[in-house]
Amino acid sequence: MSLLLQNIRIAYGKKEILSGINLDPIKPGSLVALLGQNGAGKSTFVKGLAGLKSYQGTASLDDIELANMDQHQRLKNIGYVPQSLPQGSSLLAYEVVKSAAASLIDKASQDDRIEDVFQRLKIAHLALLPMHKLSGGQRQMVSLAQAIVRKPKLYLLDEPTSALDLNWQMQVLKAIREEVDQQGSTALLISHDINLALRYCDQVVLLNQGKVLANGTALDCLTPENLAQAYKVDARIERCSKGHPIILVDSAL
Amino acid sequence: MSKLSKNNGSLANQYRQYMSTRLILLTLLAVGITLSLLYDLSEGPSSLSYGDLIKGLWSPESLPIAQQVIIWDIRLPYALMAVLVGASLGLAGAEMQTALNNPLASPFTLGVGSAATFGASLAIVFDFSSIGISQTYLLPIFAFFFACLTSFIILGVANSLGGSIQSVLLFGIALMFGLNAMVGVIQFVADEGQLQQIVFWTMGSLARADLEKAIIVAVVFTLCLLISLRHSWSMTLLRSGEEQAQSMGINVKKLRVTTLVRVSLVTAVALAFVGEIGFIGLVAPHIARMIIGESHRFFLLGSTLCGALLLSLASIVSKGVIPGLVLPIGMITALVGIPFFIALIYQHQKRNPS
Numbered sequence: 001m002s003l004l005l006q007n008i009r010i011a012y013g014k015k016e017i018l019s020g021i022n023l024d025p026i027k028p029g030s031l032v033a034l035l036g037q038n039g040a041g042k043s044t045f046v047k048g049l050a051g052l053k054s055y056q057g058t059a060s061l062d063d064i065e066l067a068n069m070d071q072h073q074r075l076k077n078i079g080y081v082p083q084s085l086p087q088g089s090s091l092l093a094y095e096v097v098k099s100a101a102a103s104l105i106d107k108a109s110q111d112d113r114i115e116d117v118f119q120r121l122k123i124a125h126l127a128l129l130p131m132h133k134l135s136g137g138q139r140q141m142v143s144l145a146q147a148i149v150r151k152p153k154l155y156l157l158d159e160p161t162s163a164l165d166l167n168w169q170m171q172v173l174k175a176i177r178e179e180v181d182q183q184g185s186t187a188l189l190i191s192h193d194i195n196l197a198l199r200y201c202d203q204v205v206l207l208n209q210g211k212v213l214a215n216g217t218a219l220d221c222l223t224p225e226n227l228a229q230a231y232k233v234d235a236r237i238e239r240c241s242k243g244h245p246i247i248l249v250d251s252a253l
Numbered sequence: 254m255s256k257l258s259k260n261n262g263s264l265a266n267q268y269r270q271y272m273s274t275r276l277i278l279l280t281l282l283a284v285g286i287t288l289s290l291l292y293d294l295s296e297g298p299s300s301l302s303y304g305d306l307i308k309g310l311w312s313p314e315s316l317p318i319a320q321q322v323i324i325w326d327i328r329l330p331y332a333l334m335a336v337l338v339g340a341s342l343g344l345a346g347a348e349m350q351t352a353l354n355n356p357l358a359s360p361f362t363l364g365v366g367s368a369a370t371f372g373a374s375l376a377i378v379f380d381f382s383s384i385g386i387s388q389t390y391l392l393p394i395f396a397f398f399f400a401c402l403t404s405f406i407i408l409g410v411a412n413s414l415g416g417s418i419q420s421v422l423l424f425g426i427a428l429m430f431g432l433n434a435m436v437g438v439i440q441f442v443a444d445e446g447q448l449q450q451i452v453f454w455t456m457g458s459l460a461r462a463d464l465e466k467a468i469i470v471a472v473v474f475t476l477c478l479l480i481s482l483r484h485s486w487s488m489t490l491l492r493s494g495e496e497q498a499q500s501m502g503i504n505v506k507k508l509r510v511t512t513l514v515r516v517s518l519v520t521a522v523a524l525a526f527v528g529e530i531g532f533i534g535l536v537a538p539h540i541a542r543m544i545i546g547e548s549h550r551f552f553l554l555g556s557t558l559c560g561a562l563l564l565s566l567a568s569i570v571s572k573g574v575i576p577g578l579v580l581p582i583g584m585i586t587a588l589v590g591i592p593f594f595i596a597l598i599y600q601h602q603k604r605n606p607s
Contacts, residue, residue: 050496050500051500052496052499052500071501071502075501075502078500078501080496080500080501082494082500086492086493086495090546091493091546091548094264095546095548099486099489099490099548100493102486103486111264115264115265127264127267128264128268128271130546143497
């Protein structure tokens with residue numbers, strides 16, 4: 001029962017973006033940070049798993065190949081939160097979440113489940129507002145709610161905190177962490193915020209030019225050498241006065 | 254928890270209240286259409302009292318033959334056609350805007366209407382009677398074929414341009430000019446009778462409506478509406494975000510293509526008998542979105558009803574502007590629609606300055 005990713009290749013036309021991603025099986029209950037500089041292939045990787053790009057190789061969740069999942073299986077198992085969200089819709093936030101839950105959760109428990117997600121993400125006050133009245137960050141929260149409401153086995157989160165302020169970033173990561181722990185789901189989280197990843201993720205996958213540069217615990221992966229290679233910075237991980245590991249960037253290389 | 258949700262109970266209850274408001278609005282629109290239809294029936298050069306009208310509709314034999322003809326052969330097809338064509342265009346516009354993710358899309362603004370005109374003109378000028386199909390059916394078939402073709406060209410362009418709203422619109426307008434020019438060429442080779450038919454087409458008029466044509470429009474519209482409503486869930490998900498919808502297993506490409514085929518069909522059949530009537534397909538979805546929201550179960554019905562009401566009202570206006578003369582209804586919708594269209598472009602540009 002795990003996420004298996006072997007030799008994943010994705011190309012745009014002739015240009016190969018991912019050239020063979022191999023990872024050890026990812027256990028349920030893992031929150032994995034996908035790190036790497038812009039253009040390293042993080043979003044492409046996640047899009048491939050979400051069904052937006054075709055991939056070669058094996059990507060299976062509990063022995064079901066992601067590419068072969070039917071609509072119901074996708075709806076049930078995959079919670080994808082993309083980087084960019086549409087602006088103009090007049091759908092209510094409640095409807096965005098409800099539409100995803102509608103065919104999945106039986107009527108009796110649907111209302112409670114939706115209510116619970118809105119309350120937990122602290123966005124109940126937005127529920128009856130149309131999406132076009134929400135800010136970028138608020139839309140991101142609704143999009144996350146649309147994923148969480150389905151209790152998917154696999155979360156694919158493409159910078160879900162990019163439009164959020166510090167408080168909301170912590171709230172969102174806390175909510176994802178809780179969800180992963182309680183439901184035993186697996187989450188791949190793309191982020192440029194290494195401190196958030198250090199704080200909440202069990203595992204780090206550092207991508208560089210379409211390949212895995214390092215894979216393992218954050219402290220093992222984010223060595224000065226790897227950071228220099230992946231991000232072109234002179235940086236180090238140290239512990240703050242409260243004992244949390246944080247990244248300190250000394251200079252760009 | 255917000256104040257609102259504390260006061261009114263759970264979110265589900267609040268949403269239910271919101272939905273009942275929508276249902277009331279939809280009912281009001283339906284009532285509005287009924288009233289407008291009755292008023293439209295009562296309007297005309299020869300005076301008919303409401304009493305006679307209802308009597309004539311209920312038991313035609315009780316009225317003199319002249320009045321029967323006025324009600325059943327002239328006014329009823331005319332008024333019904335306004336409602337049906339309006340409903341068809343309202344539905345087509347709503348679906349097109351969702352499928353192309355473009356608030357300025359409509360069969361008219363993207364040239365699908367012009368393509369239908371082009372197809373119909375071909376059917377009028379070139380004699381296809383040897384196929385053995387009467388012109389009542391040939392016109393919509395030709396109109397549909399070209400409308401479909403144009404829809405796919407637009408879809409292809411939208412995909413290759415990354416769906417930029419302005420570029421797709423500009424392309425649609427270019428297409429419209431091109432098609433209009435080709436209609437011009439056809440007009441040039443047409444004889445007098447054919448020319449008159451084509452001109453009638455390009456102006457948009459209900460004058461040639463009859464009950465058989467109204468029934469054809471009604472059947473196609475009802476079928477398309479039922480299929481649309483079956484897809485309303487997927488379309489709502491599509492509106493919540495294309496990438497999310499795709500990750501949830503919605504085949505977005507297929508959804509777009511089937512939707513555009515439906516849009517082309519409903520547009521072509523509606524316009525085949527009345528000619529080009531613009532802007533209803535653009536305006537109706539916007540009004541529906543404002544008052545009903547965009548959950549497609551309600552939105553599609555709302556836009557349909559708005560379209561029907563708008564065109565029925567336009568039909569009344571077309572009879573009332575110059576006493577004794579019925580203006581082509583396409584002129585009325587264009588005169589009202591163009592300022593609305595400009596306002597939409599202005600608003601859109603203000604919201605997304607780029």
